[in-house]
Each structure stands twice: as C-alpha cells, then as structure tokens.
Amino acid sequence: MSAPPTNPSKSWTVKVREKGVEALPPERLLPDGQPTYVASWIYVFGVASIASLIVIIGSGCILALKGPAWWHFTGVGHFFNSIHMWSVELFFFAMVVHLWGKYWMASWRGGRGRVWVTGAITFLVAVPAALTGYVSQQNFDAQWISTQAKDGLNSVGVGAFFNVTNFGQMYSYHILLLPIAVVGLVSAHVLLVRRNGVVPPFEIDTKKAAIAATSPDRGGPPPPPPSTATGAQS
C-alpha cells in the first residue's frame, strides 16, 4: 500500500472534489433520516413542489419534441398539454404554501439565509417561466395575455428586449432559458437545505440557545449527550 502524497494536488478536479466533499459529505447529502420535527404536513410542500416540477419538465419535453401546435389537433397532444398546465398549477400551489410555511417559521434562521434567498428567487423566476408558457399557446388566450402583458412590461421599460408578442423569443425563454434557471435554482436550494439542515421549530432553537448559554465555555454544565440533540434521526 502506497503512502498518501505529501504535496497537495494541483489538479482542478481534485480541488473541486475536495471542496465538494468538505461542503457536502455523503452522509449529509443523502442522510439516513430527518429530525423528528420534520414529521409534519407543513414540511411536505417543498417536496410536492419538486414532484410537480418533475412532471412539468417531463410533459414539457414531450410537448417540445412534438412542436407548439401539436396539442391543438391531437387528443394525445391535448392530454399532455393538460398534464403540463395542471402540474404548473400544482407547482405554484405547493410552492406558495411552502413559502408561507417557511416565512412564518423564519427559515432563514441559523445561517440559512442563502436557502431562503434561493427559494424566493426560484419563485420570482418561475413567474415569467409560466407567463412565457401562456403566451406560447398559439391561441386567442395567448394573444389576449400577450397584448395585455406588453403594456405592463412597456410601462416599466423592459418591452424592448422582452417582447411578449414575439412568439419565437417567448418560446425560447419558455422551453430553454427559464427552465434551466428554475432547475438550477431548485438544485442549489436543495443542496443548501442538505448542507444547513431543515430549519428547526422555534422551541428547539430557544433550547439550543439556553444550552449554549450554560455551556462549559461559559462556566455552565457540559452539553447533553448526542441522543437528546436536535439532530436525532427519526
């Protein structure tokens, strides 16, 4: 067996790997379980949003393969268009309930600011992702929405480079640019949740603060054994 190298590697792949494992060790990236406080319905809506997003991407890929007019003249196309539309409805429904729950939990606590910000930006980016879909329908609904939206967008000065009456531009935004942004942000959001852990209830934070205030560093008793810590696995 050879001895480990004494000089640090200059390879960028090694550096990226080491940084990645340091930030997200495998047992944290794919944990055995979650803390017991996660056993609550309010924690379900984040994964419900992700499940909806997977259906959106899957049905959207099928619609993209067949072209934007397919759903107008075939029953199967109409079916997949409906799957796509209703999964978007569920995505926003679940995401808004998730957002409300996390807002009232103050889920940016404990150094989770980036988790909160990536989630909020995902919501903001998902809105134009949906709007560009509505104006890509190629029907009277799309015409109505685009001609209404153009006035609003022109009033804030973005109509010159985000033209909702330009089908090609809107379709490109809808099936490429904005989905990449949403999926990238959701991926970052999930990885940050894995890194920082799910935000605990306020009561547990208060208990942790009380324990920290009486820790040996400050002359208090030693901390409790790990079995009573907040990170106990369910």
Next chain:
Amino acid sequence: MSMAAAIVNLNHPAHTVDWGFIHLSVANVVVIGLMFVVFFAAILLPFPGAAERAAARRGGGAS
C-alpha cells in the same frame, strides 16, 4: 377532431371580485382560498406516525 365540451358553460365574461383596486377572477379567489385551507390544515392536522416517532425518541429507541 372535435374537442370535448367544457363541463361548465364558459361562454360568458369571467365573474370577478372587486374591492378597491383589487380585481380578481372568482376562479383565482377560489384557488387562493384553497391555499389558505391547505396551509392551516397542514399546520393543524397530525402527521401519520409523528407521535410514535416522538415517543420512540423520548424512550431512547430508534425507529
């Protein structure tokens, strides 16, 4: 091909709720109401198995 008819008559202007500058379709108001119902239900309803997990944790057992 012929498309199936809508199960409700959509051949009329949308019904709206107007309150000052707020102007919402009834359909959107219903969805917002449902989101509130689901939000409070998620807070209030017990999660299946949560009590057993908490009891197992208090007893020192792992589930």
